[in-house]
Amino acid sequence: MSNPNHGPDAYLREEMLPEMPPPPRETGMVKWLHENLFSGPVNAGLTVLGLLIVWFLFDHFYPWFAHSVWNASSLPECRKIIAETWGEGAGGACFAVIRERWNQYIYGFYPPGLYWRPTLVFGLLFVALAPILFSISRNIRRIVLLTAAIVTVLSLVALNTPPIWLGVAVAIFAVALLVAERRQMWLLGFSAFYPLLGVWLIWGGSFWWIIMILAGMGFGSLAFIIAGRLSPLLAGSSAIVVTLLVWVFLSGDAAKDAENLYSLAIARVDSEAIGGFLLAITIGVAGITMSLPLGIVLALARRSDMFLVSSLAVIFIEFIRGVPLITLLFVAQLLLNYFLPPGTSFDIVLRVIIMVTLFAAAYMAEVIRGGLAALPTGQYEAADALGLDYWKAQRLIVLPQALKISIPGIVSTFIGMFKDTTLVAFVGLYEPLKNISDAVRANIEWKGIYWEPFIFVGAIFFIICFSMSRYSMYLERRLQRDNR
């Protein structure tokens, strides 16, 4: 091979080397321990210290959990049982309060005979979400729907649901399960109708209201189609105007007349009666579903070339972000009444939902703007060069990618918003953490109980927030499109 013509360093490979496995090294548990926990004296010391802290915490709290009492009708009774079983002076949790008062933590002061209504709404939430959140995997969709169906129907039976409604629930779940197998997009129709159904079932009243609201939307879309022949801008605005006009001037009277003619009413429940996790989840779900589209619109507006549009978006976002949520809630509670025409009563839960939505939307807009900014300009240029107009480019090219990039931030905002629902305590609503616990403690039997309710409420919040976090990780994995 050492050909003098090629100089002393010339070299020619005559055979390509085959692929070889990496050299065998120590593997398994011992290697992992060595590398991660005991790689040096400092590391080993920290490991021992960490173990000691964990042991200390465990040692401190375990007896409290181990001695917990689930069957008692008051705190003194709990203490008596603990003292009798574990000796005088032993500490122990009194989770009996949860067993006794779980209904208040879940439903607030909702009439106990009607507990089935919010329960049904919660169960149907999964049907409404299935085609949106679990559209990619039929298997997961099936598991979610089946679990929701079984748990909901069993709960409804336990809550003495009227047979007709039990039948309705079973029918909806059965149809949803079937439709989800083949034509899941049809479920989106249910998702669109779900908010109205949920509001009606939780607050009660006449179903004619719901029909009239739908009628208003119907007239609105009619206007959209007719005006759409002239110009797209006119179509959008006339649809909104017509819908509002129908709602304001026609729907109320029409609903009353129809109700007198043929009653479709169920028992009304006041907003003040709604509390506990029913309240937190209602505000949370409504806020989440409305703040995402609003946030998208705000983010697009902020990046708009039109000066007026972008400055309005900037002013709105910066104002809302610059003010504590509590301030907005106080505005909702007190000031809004000054601005509204006298005599209009405007439901406090609705006002709070609007404020929480606006608050979350401002944060959402900034998170999504980050995603939009992360897209290379080439994507916009390619969309332009193919002749896609602004809205099509946003919908088909820009937003799918920007939202995917923003998933962690969006879900963080959702989680933050959901936890912030506890702040409605300050406007006197019975959220689970403070006001429900106060109400429970107001009873002499449970005076002085603090830790157990906090742990219970905290655990439920954790389960919900952690689920959202896991879902976002699942979604990120599923949307992974390159082999990096």
Next chain:
Amino acid sequence: MSQTPMRDVDPDQMTISDEIAIEIIRMNKWFGSFHVLRDIDLAVHRGERIVIAGPSGSGKSTLIRCINRLEEHQNGRIVVDGIELTSDIKNIDKVRSEVGMVFQHFNLFPHLTVLENCTLAPIWVRRTPRRQAEDVAMHFLEKVRIPEQAGKYPGQLSGGQQQRVAIARSLCMQPRIMLFDEPTSALDPEMIKEVLDTMIELAEDGMTMLCVTHEMGFAQAVANRVIFMDQGQIVEQNNPHDFFNNPRSERTKLFLSQILGH
């Protein structure tokens, strides 16, 4: 400049009609106060293959980006297929759907499969039924010789394959004019050939092409006109034979000596 080997072409086979496809008259453009394009006059006939060369910053990319109004010109006229580019958004969208563009960095949509990349614009802009759009897309994917990748995502393809998908994506709109903005500059040498071969086939089919490129081999083989730009203006244009063998301006000679010199 390395000369990438290409398959043989016979430029005489490609016919040029008298019809004018693009007409640019005394067009000027500024970026802020920087005068990027100065008094550009250019008429492109249907079927012409024009290569635009020049040092970086000479405005050649900006020029072809003005033709589908990715960049806005400040004065002068640009008429594409009889439609003058003004701020009228309808005209712009119409021109854009008639003019295909291929970018240096491909700009495929990473969240869509190769097939979806190709059918998106026909379905949403031309309102072609999905099945028909897919048939057209498969036809062009076969033409660029990657039909087997239709179900993959762009991130799973090599650079050369991505660029060929980008060409197919443009062709699916059945454009009458194709713009190429340094289509091979981001590619490994081994992948340049596959993209150039695709472009040659396109030229043989009679496509009107404007191509910004440093591939002088491609210019010699395919172009019927080479335009040399410097400092925002057209310095020299000629047929490739005379352009490479008898450059007239000093600036062109210097440029050619630098890119062909080694």
